[in-house]
Amino acid sequence: MNTSSQxxxxxxxxxVGVDSVIFCVDLERNRLLVLVxxxxxxxxxxxxxxxxxxxxxxxxxxxxAYRILSEKIPVKNLYLxxxxxxxxxHRDPRESPDSYGVRYLSVSYFALVSYASAHxxxxxxxQVAWYEVSKVPPLAFxxxxxxxxxxxxxxxxxxxxxxxxxxxxxxFTLHDLYQLYEIVLGANFSDYSNFRNRLxxxxxxxxxxxxxxxxxxxxxxxxxxxxxxxxxIKDYPLVFI
Amino acid sequence: MNTSSQxxxxxxxxxVGVDSVIFCVDLERNRLLVLVxxxxxxxxxxxxxxxxxxxxxxxxxxxxAYRILSEKIPVKNLYLxxxxxxxxxHRDPRESPDSYGVRYLSVSYFALVSYASAHxxxxxxxQVAWYEVSKVPPLAFxxxxxxxxxxxxxxxxxxxxxxxxxxxxxxFTLHDLYQLYEIVLGANFSDYSNFRNRLxxxxxxxxxxxxxxxxxxxxxxxxxxxxxxxxxIKDYPLVFI
DNA sequence: ACAAAAGTGTTGGTGTTACACCCATGG
DNA sequence: CCATGGGTGTAACACCAACACTTTTGT
Numbered sequence: 001m002n003t004s005s006q007x008x009x010x011x012x013x014x015x016v017g018v019d020s021v022i023f024c025v026d027l028e029r030n031r032l033l034v035l036v037x038x039x040x041x042x043x044x045x046x047x048x049x050x051x052x053x054x055x056x057x058x059x060x061x062x063x064x065a066y067r068i069l070s071e072k073i074p075v076k077n078l079y080l081x082x083x084x085x086x087x088x089x090h091r092d093p094r095e096s097p098d099s100y101g102v103r104y105l106s107v108s109y110f111a112l113v114s115y116a117s118a119h120x121x122x123x124x125x126x127q128v129a130w131y132e133v134s135k136v137p138p139l140a141f142x143x144x145x146x147x148x149x150x151x152x153x154x155x156x157x158x159x160x161x162x163x164x165x166x167x168x169x170x171x172f173t174l175h176d177l178y179q180l181y182e183i184v185l186g187a188n189f190s191d192y193s194n195f196r197n198r199l200x201x202x203x204x205x206x207x208x209x210x211x212x213x214x215x216x217x218x219x220x221x222x223x224x225x226x227x228x229x230x231x232x233i234k235d236y237p238l239v240f241i
Numbered sequence: 242m243n244t245s246s247q248x249x250x251x252x253x254x255x256x257v258g259v260d261s262v263i264f265c266v267d268l269e270r271n272r273l274l275v276l277v278x279x280x281x282x283x284x285x286x287x288x289x290x291x292x293x294x295x296x297x298x299x300x301x302x303x304x305x306a307y308r309i310l311s312e313k314i315p316v317k318n319l320y321l322x323x324x325x326x327x328x329x330x331h332r333d334p335r336e337s338p339d340s341y342g343v344r345y346l347s348v349s350y351f352a353l354v355s356y357a358s359a360h361x362x363x364x365x366x367x368q369v370a371w372y373e374v375s376k377v378p379p380l381a382f383x384x385x386x387x388x389x390x391x392x393x394x395x396x397x398x399x400x401x402x403x404x405x406x407x408x409x410x411x412x413f414t415l416h417d418l419y420q421l422y423e424i425v426l427g428a429n430f431s432d433y434s435n436f437r438n439r440l441x442x443x444x445x446x447x448x449x450x451x452x453x454x455x456x457x458x459x460x461x462x463x464x465x466x467x468x469x470x471x472x473x474i475k476d477y478p479l480v481f482i
Numbered sequence: 483a484c485a486a487a488a489g490t491g492t493t494g495g496t497g498t499t500a501c502a503c504c505c506a507t508g509g
Numbered sequence: 510c511c512a513t514g515g516g517t518g519t520a521a522c523a524c525c526a527a528c529a530c531t532t533t534t535g536t
Contacts, residue, residue, distance in 0.1 A: 010298045014255040016328065016346060057251045057342055060329040085326040085348050087257065088301040101298055105257060105346075107326050175488075191526065193490075198525090211534095217487025218533035416515075432500065434517075439498095452506095458514025459506040 012089075012103045018064040019052035019143065020109040021083065021150030022072075024118040024130065025167065025180050032183050033118070033130040034147065035072065036139065040127065044140035048129075050147065052106070065109040072128060077114040079157075079166040083150055084108050086142055106141070110150040112157075114167035158184055159241045162204075165225035171208055173220035174199070181241075190241055202238065204230040253330075253344045259305040260293035260384065261350040262324065262391030263313075265359040265371065266408065266421050273424050274359070274371040275388065276313065277380065281368065285381035289370075291388065293347070306350040313369060318355040320398075320407040324391055325349050327383055347382070351391040353398075355408035399425055400482045403445070406466035412449055414461035415440070422482075431482055440481065445471040 022035040036048040051072060055064045062080070069075050087105040118130065131137070133151060138144060157163050164180050174196050181189060199205055206226045211219035263276040277289040292313060296305045303321070310316050328346040359371065372378070374392060379385060398404050405421050415437050422430060440446055447467045452460035 011256055011295050012298045012300065014257050014296075014346070015252055016255050016257075016344075054252050055255075055328070055344075057253045058330050059253065061326065062329075082325060085302065085323060087296070087348065088303075089299050103257075103296075105255070107328065173488085191528085192488095193528085194526065196489080213534070214487070216485065216535040218489075220488060414515090432498095434501085435499070437516080454507070455514065457508045457512070459516075461515060 013101065014087075014103045014105045016055045016061070017052050017104060017106045018055060018061055018068070018109060019050045019106050019146060020065055020068060020111055021050055021147055022069065022111045022113060023133075023150070023154055024113050024115055025183050026115050026118075027176060027179055027183070028115070030179070030183055032133045034133050034136060035118075036129055036131055036136065037072075038127045038129075039140055047140040048131075048137050049140035050108075050143045051128075061107050062109075065111075069111065069113075073113060074117045077117060077167055079112045079163040081110055082107065083110040083146070083153060086146070106146075108146045108150070110153050112154065112163055112167050114169075116169065155185055159239060160237070162225065162230060162240070168225075171210065171222040171224055173212065173222060174205075175220060177223075185241070195241075199240065202233070202240075204233070251342075254342065255328075255344045255346045257296045257302070258293050258345060258347045259296060259302055259309070259350060260291045260347050260387060261306055261309065261352055262291060262388055263310065263352045263354060264374075264391070264395055265354050265356055266424050267356050267359075268417060268420055268424070269356070271420070271424055273374045275374050275377060276359075277370055277372055277377065278313075279368045279370075280381055288381040289378050290381035291349075291384045292369075302348050303350075306352075310352065314354060315358045318358055318408055319352055320404040321350055321352045323348065324351040324387070324394060327387065347387075349387045349391070351394050353395065353404055353408050355410075357410065396426055400480060401478075403466065403471060403481070409466075412451065412463040412465055414453065414463060415446075416461060418464075426482070436482070443474070443479065443481075445474070
């Protein structure tokens with residue numbers, strides 16, 4: 001960072017926004033949902049957009065991300081990570097010449113939240129909504145692009161990281177887990193029996209021996225993610241698919 | 242991004258810096274190098290740091306990254322991608338209370354450049370240097386962290402993406418390619434014969450049938466990366482290791 | 483008894499690992 | 510003719526996809 005002070009060179013001044021792609025897997029109705037909010041001011045007033053906020057004094061990027069999240073849903077049982085930073089000029093219409101040349105930069109975050117948290121808000125105001133990923137309307141700014149990017153990341157993360165266990169309940173059946181993967185990656189992403197064998201062979205799923213019945217049929221075992229059993233293998237390249 | 246206008250809430254104002262982790266593989270001496278520059282002003286004056294700059298008016302993040310790059314080396318034959326954005330408060334000492342609360346955010350980029358480009362600069366001033374990754378001195382700001390992050394990314398990219406071919410010469414031997422991988426990933430990352438078979442089976446390496454001799458021993462075939470043969474498979478999950 | 487849900491087993495095929503071996507050239 | 514650098518082959522094994530099958534429950 002050098003500030004060579006030749007006559008005409010001026011540094012840009014930025015406001016920094018944090019926009020989040022918040023996913024939620026609805027296991028009851030087999031849907032992958034993403035959270036959108038309706039803009040209440042210009043630009044793009046009344047257009048759907050990703051939930052976001054501008055970073056305040058003394059606030060970190062991640063805090064800002066958590067702040068908007070917590071305004072919408074309980075911030076428990078979630079996975080959050082930084083996605084990408086979009087910072088080109090002219091990506092925000094507010095960057096008009098008459099606004100003293102202030103630029104708007106957006107640091108995007110990607111989150112996966114538990115359905116239990118999420119559906120608290122399902123009946124909420126008209127300003128906030130969960131859309132199925134395949135049915136999201138056109139979004140404000142470059143948010144369509146950010147959403148695509150986040151969706152890709154979600155699919156990759158699911159294949160290589162244990163993020164599913166951040167949003168499943170403490171105890172879950174292997175069919176729940178399989179279904180979560182199916183909803184995100186598409187049906188036939190893998191044979192159930194092979195999926196099951198692979199996961200169990202990795203050794204971090206603990207059979208609680210507690211049984212749970214879902215109508216007719218053999219009751220399923222409830223499993224638990226054992227972070228202590230996962231710790232030693234966390235740095236190896238694992239594939240969960 | 243909502244600008245709720247309650248009394249005391251103030252948005253932070255940012256300068257945005259772009260810092261790059263620039264790697265270069267020296268095939269002649271089996272070293273992985275990273276570019277560092279000596280700071281010529283406060284803060285951290287005379288400390289080594291990653292090459293960076295503050296974003297100017299009308300300039301995109303990537304342009305800024307290319308700008309510093311091009312000051313140091315020819316920006317041909319390189320791979321560049323965004324790494325991570327560090328934006329917490331207090332990461333930059335310039336954020337003192339008397340500087341009107343301006344925050345410094347850093348968008349980091351990661352680059353791999355060809356050795357041919359890089360060594361043009363090897364004899365340069367005392368302000369710029371290539372260090373072996375394992376011997377980099379402590380860096381200014383949080384640049385040690387950024388370097389670590391970039392090194393990780395380099396290793397991952399090499400395993401899953403054809404970035405090596407961006408920095409190898411047009412024609413190269415399979416041993417050159419293997420050596421490049423060895424330097425970055427460490428010796429014994431894979432058996433040579435297996436590495437070779439895997440790469441050839443992927444089908445995008447074109448044998449030019451031109452032979453080249455390296456002292457005694459059988460001459461090696463020169464290969465060429467065929468981007469047209471790679472295109473159809475680029476979206477599949479490939480492993481090059 | 484039967485259908486539904488969960489869980490187990492089998493089999494052919496493919497990929498990977500760790501080597502040993504063969505080929506072409508310079509000195 | 511042999512050391513050197515380059516290239517090929519292969520046996521054992523692990524893994525994986527696909528599918529059939531068994532077990533346990535509710536009605």
